[in-house]
Amino acid sequence: MIDFNSYPLVIQDAGKQCDTEYSSMTTLISIFLCIGLVISYMPQHYRIIVNKTSEGFSSWFLLLGVVSSTSSFLNIILLQWDAIICCKSLSTGTCLASLLGVFQITLQWAMFSLVFILFLVYFPENQKRINNLDLPAKLHDLTNEWKTALLVAIICIGHLAISFFITVILLAVVGSPSEHWETNYWAGFLGIISMVLASFQYLPQIVKTWKRKAVGALSIPMMLLQTPGSALFVYSLAVRPGTNWTAWITYLVTGILQGTLLVMCIIWRIRNKRLGIDDLHGTPVANEQTPLLREGDN
Numbered sequence: 444m445i446d447f448n449s450y451p452l453v454i455q456d457a458g459k460q461c462d463t464e465y466s467s468m469t470t471l472i473s474i475f476l477c478i479g480l481v482i483s484y485m486p487q488h489y490r491i492i493v494n495k496t497s498e499g500f501s502s503w504f505l506l507l508g509v510v511s512s513t514s515s516f517l518n519i520i521l522l523q524w525d526a527i528i529c530c531k532s533l534s535t536g537t538c539l540a541s542l543l544g545v546f547q548i549t550l551q552w553a554m555f556s557l558v559f560i561l562f563l564v565y566f567p568e569n570q571k572r573i574n575n576l577d578l579p580a581k582l583h584d585l586t587n588e589w590k591t592a593l594l595v596a597i598i599c600i601g602h603l604a605i606s607f608f609i610t611v612i613l614l615a616v617v618g619s620p621s622e623h624w625e626t627n628y629w630a631g632f633l634g635i636i637s638m639v640l641a642s643f644q645y646l647p648q649i650v651k652t653w654k655r656k657a658v659g660a661l662s663i664p665m666m667l668l669q670t671p672g673s674a675l676f677v678y679s680l681a682v683r684p685g686t687n688w689t690a691w692i693t694y695l696v697t698g699i700l701q702g703t704l705l706v707m708c709i710i711w712r713i714r715n716k717r718l719g720i721d722d723l724h725g726t727p728v729a730n731e732q733t734p735l736l737r738e739g740d741n
Contacts (some may be wrong), residue, residue, distance in 0.1 A: 471544060477547055479668065480676075484558070488561060491561045491562070497562040498570070499659015502592045503649045506599065508555050508561050513603050517610050518633040524621075543683075563592060571585065572589070641694075645703065646659075663709065670701050676694050
């Protein structure tokens with residue numbers, strides 16, 4: 444078993460001091476959050492795949508989420524770059540302990556990006572094209588919803604490519620944020636972009652869910668797992684050496700907004716069950732007894 448408290452406090456690496464003082468409690472919380480993060484997203488991935496639909500998701504919610512998580516991912520890479528470099532002078536256990544914050548945000552980015560990929564793959568077929576009987580099937584116009592989804596995909600890929608390129612160039616040519624203001628400003632810019640987008644991320648989804656009055660493909664179990672975990676997630680990032688408020692404020696705001704969406708989904712779930720409405724599609728559930736009752740009434 445690895446004892447993270449048994450390592451020396453400081454190791455010299457290429458003229459830099461590598462901090463190896465990590466609280467065992469913080470390390471255990473980070474490991475727990477990494478495992479919990481993956482588990483928490485499984486209900487959402489499962490719900491979309493099993494129902495073969497991503498109906499109910501807002502394209503703008505996913506756009507803000509992907510761009511925000513991508514910016515946060517590159518932000519933590521930059522802020523923890525010295526810790527990443529120090530890994531070559533540290534033992535495997537110490538290295539992993541020092542990079543758990545990076546692993547957390549990387550997993551968050553990967554899991555949310557997978558939701559977006561599933562959204563595109565399982566986008567409802569009947570919502571992709573406008574049915575026009577006067578035109579051949581191949582010439583049917585794309586719906587505004589599908590056009591928006593495709594546009595969002597292009598923006599997300601473009602943002603990832605451009606941001607990744609700038610990050611690599613700054614690290615390779617200029618240097619780490621701790622020693623060069625240019626890289627530090629870029630890291631701060633990414634953190635602020637992530638924070639701003641996260642502040643609005645859930646608003647489009649909240650509006651869409653409110654208008655649909657149905658949960659759709661959203662997973663309540665996922666939100667039940669993630670909303671309480673946001674507090675631990677923020678704490679584990681805030682206490683890590685080398686990080687600042689731009690690395691964790693995003694998850695604090697997101698947790699509050701996700702909690703709002705969770706409450707709304709629970710309310711609609713209870714309401715729709717009482718009214719006999721399909722919670723996935725937002726349409727009335729067929730009742731086989733209804734025709735018989737009508738015939739008896741006649």
